[in-house]
Amino acid sequence: MNYKITKNSIIIENSQEFSIKHTLDCGQIFCYEQNQNSYIVYSASEKAVLKEQNGNIIIETNNPNYFVNYFDLNTNYTQKHNQITSAYPKFTSAFEFGKGIRILKQDPFETIIGFIISANNNIKRIQKLMFALRQNYGTNMGEYHAFPTASQLANVSEQSLKALGAGYRAPYILQTSQMLQNVNYQQLSQMSTQELSNYLLTLKGVGQKVADCIMLFAFAKQDVFPVDTWIEKVYCTYFEQEQNRVKIRKNLLQTFGNDSGYVQQLLFYSQRKNM
DNA sequence: ATCCAGGCAGATG
């Protein structure tokens, strides 16, 4: 995709390959806001404002290089979309609905906490708690708050987390933050999918589904297929009646191979489209 | 009132 970088912006020309709305609304990110004619994205300590003008996308930010990587601007999603559409024609209309989705490369710690909170929860409440964590424990950046670091979050009280609505996840957030204080994410990113999965599963509040989401949305792993209640519904629609998530995941991984991550997100978004 | 939301941990066969 063609883009230009200035000191405080990214300009994307001819932007059909990037739907801001679908990319942000598809459920992979929790800390963003929609305004009248712009979206604001918060990631770790960074912020970006996204607008469409005359068919171009303008991303205003103090850290353009961070968001080039974050929005995965160097990957050709038109090609990916065409490829899966021809490879799996029975899903054409479902894929079409989410055309323009880009799989984000999000901050690992923020993504880990976000998806720990996501367990048995709904997206509105997840977003609310994630912003509350920023507001209460994150570094004040002036006009907004950064997401708290592992060390910052490791030192808050379980009581105060529960007061913000974390419920029974409060001790998971605390224990995982403590475990991640000295982790080398560079090292994690070099692991194979299986190695990384094994590591993530040692964190409190992280099971297979949450680990898959973390690997997909923060580590750009493609050979994962997060199975939640929505994907269960998709599976029962397109494949067969099956309640066992382990089997569903195995079958979907076998069917979609290295297209799994991108396909999963398109199918998830399509399934939730009237929400 | 009951069920559900991007499930997980811990206990029990």
Added chain:
DNA sequence: CATCTGCATGGA
């Protein structure tokens, strides 16, 4: 190994 249960909270 597989299956079962409790779990905070708020909206439908």
